[in-house]
Amino acid sequence: MLHITMIGCGAIGVGVLELLENDPQLCVDYVIASEGSKALVRQRLASFKRPPQVLTALPADARPDFLVECAGHRAIEEHVLPALERGIACLIVSVGALSEVGLVERLEAAAERGHTRIELLPGAIGGIDALSAAKVGGLDSVNYTGRKPAHAWKNTPGEQACNLDTISEATVIFQGSAREAARLYPKNANVAATLSLAGLGLDRTQVTLIADPHSDENVHHFEARGAFGGFELSLRGKPLLANPKTSALTVYSVVRALGNHAHAISI
Ligand SMILES: NC(=O)C1=CN([C@@H]2O[C@H](COP(=O)(O)OP(=O)(O)OC[C@H]3O[C@@H](n4cnc5c(N)ncnc54)[C@H](O)[C@@H]3O)[C@@H](O)[C@H]2O)C=CC1
Numbered sequence: 001m002l003h004i005t006m007i008g009c010g011a012i013g014v015g016v017l018e019l020l021e022n023d024p025q026l027c028v029d030y031v032i033a034s035e036g037s038k039a040l041v042r043q044r045l046a047s048f049k050r051p052p053q054v055l056t057a058l059p060a061d062a063r064p065d066f067l068v069e070c071a072g073h074r075a076i077e078e079h080v081l082p083a084l085e086r087g088i089a090c091l092i093v094s095v096g097a098l099s100e101v102g103l104v105e106r107l108e109a110a111a112e113r114g115h116t117r118i119e120l121l122p123g124a125i126g127g128i129d130a131l132s133a134a135k136v137g138g139l140d141s142v143n144y145t146g147r148k149p150a151h152a153w154k155n156t157p158g159e160q161a162c163n164l165d166t167i168s169e170a171t172v173i174f175q176g177s178a179r180e181a182a183r184l185y186p187k188n189a190n191v192a193a194t195l196s197l198a199g200l201g202l203d204r205t206q207v208t209l210i211a212d213p214h215s216d217e218n219v220h221h222f223e224a225r226g227a228f229g230g231f232e233l234s235l236r237g238k239p240l241l242a243n244p245k246t247s248a249l250t251v252y253s254v255v256r257a258l259g260n261h262a263h264a265i266s267i
């Protein structure tokens, strides 16, 4: 059985725990929550058959097989970097955080010192295997379009680009590089950052973001061209009820990654 520690227990974390509850090969022993959310997280986990212990930091003597981050940028600084130094393999969901200058290098250095590894999860997007394989032969272009319901862009610069409450048709709220998208839309930058890291990097990956008052899905579309030929992928993700900015596929992506480590055959 693999022993897991999970950082963050919001929309993704709870979804993952629900799906792992009856898995005999995976056990989440600890959930790391921020001090202010500990009580709420304990309440969320009260109905679980084998609720993990809720702590604010990994105990010094704990040695989980994997630490899974489902919390955000600050959690990478607070928990992932120290865990890597301790030799604990980490799975990261908040890939958008890696757009911060220098963070990729710091994660690599910490993993090297701890003789361990970091796995960036595909989360809400698919086709990352094909894109990163295509990169080996050389890529010419990667263009990504993210289309979400208008209300999913609340509290972002999308509010300055248009009136999200009254637009009557799909409206482009951003066009530019993945680096600029990550700077302006840090909470919606995970897919753009994942495509950039797998493909052409933050400066050469082109991003368009759209607020669509008629959509109830998070639609991720990208087109890649290079020596391998070309491909395009459109993924219409259902948002999670608990957080409409997050697609349900992200939860399944975490469960798949953990299952691949636990089971004899990985796919
Ligand atoms: N790779 C991808 O495709 C996707 C990645 N994400 C990312 O996953 C992360 C989690 O998403 P959701 O579960 O929807 O968010 P959420 O807001 O529902 O839950 C996040 C939880 O993490 C906790 N948290 C925040 N900082 C923490 C810290 N320093 N230590 C411990 N706990 C902390 C919060 O209290 C909250 O309970 C976000 O960073 C989001 O951007 C979300 C969707 C797709």
Ligand SMILES: O=C([O-])CC(=O)C(=O)O
Residues within 6 Å of the ligand: 096, 124, 146, 187, 188, 189, 190, 191, 192, 218, 237, 245, 246, 247, 248, 250
């Ligand atoms: O669809 C999702 O779950 C998240 C998303 O757009 C992003 O962070 O890039």
